[in-house]
Amino acid sequence: QSVLTQPPSVSGAPGQRVTISCTGSSSNIGAGYDVHWYQQLPGTAPKLLIYDNNNRPSGVPDRFSGSKSGTSASLAITGLQAEDEADYYCQSYDSSLSGFYVFGTGTKVTVL
């Protein structure tokens, strides 16, 4: 039972911009905890895509960007490419009894 809600799917044509929302609450994103994003290609382990709300690890293209406001965060992909077709998950810390790390419900990005 994820406490971070994402849309199940988003789609876009090559070259377009898509955004994925991640909605939390006052015990996680709204409490000021950082949001991180992961990309999971089919059959592979998740890969860190954005850390601390809006930072890209070395090697991640600048087509990927993150933002955070209030109890929500967003991941944007500009100039969508075929290889971006994957599942995307947000992650944060939650201070409630369920404790520690929580992941979003996940979003499937489809490149049309």
Place this chain on the structure above:
Amino acid sequence: QVQLVQSGAEVKKPGSSVKVSCKASGGTFSSYAFSWVRQAPGQGLEWMGGIIPIFGTGNPAQKFKGRVTIIADDSTSTVYMELSSLRSEDTAVYYCAREVDVTGTTSMDVWGQGTAVTVSS
């Protein structure tokens, strides 16, 4: 370059236990924290618990308390996750991941390849 290499796939009977290992290479093992994350077939990611090797004691998520034990072996740079009282709903791929720091609020920058655990009678 830090790598996490996990043990192989397991098939277990309901009610039994499984122990998955995660060996770290190429980095300073004790300086980091490690998490275990699982993914049931067709489902999302679920955090199970973590450990900071220098502190020794694992910290399972509330949902898994009493069923999950997480330990670390400094001498072999290996983290273990044992899940007991297995049921069919525990069928999943289990990942270990290294946390960027030991604050407990951070991201996971290195992941193991995953270990498939199937629970079936």
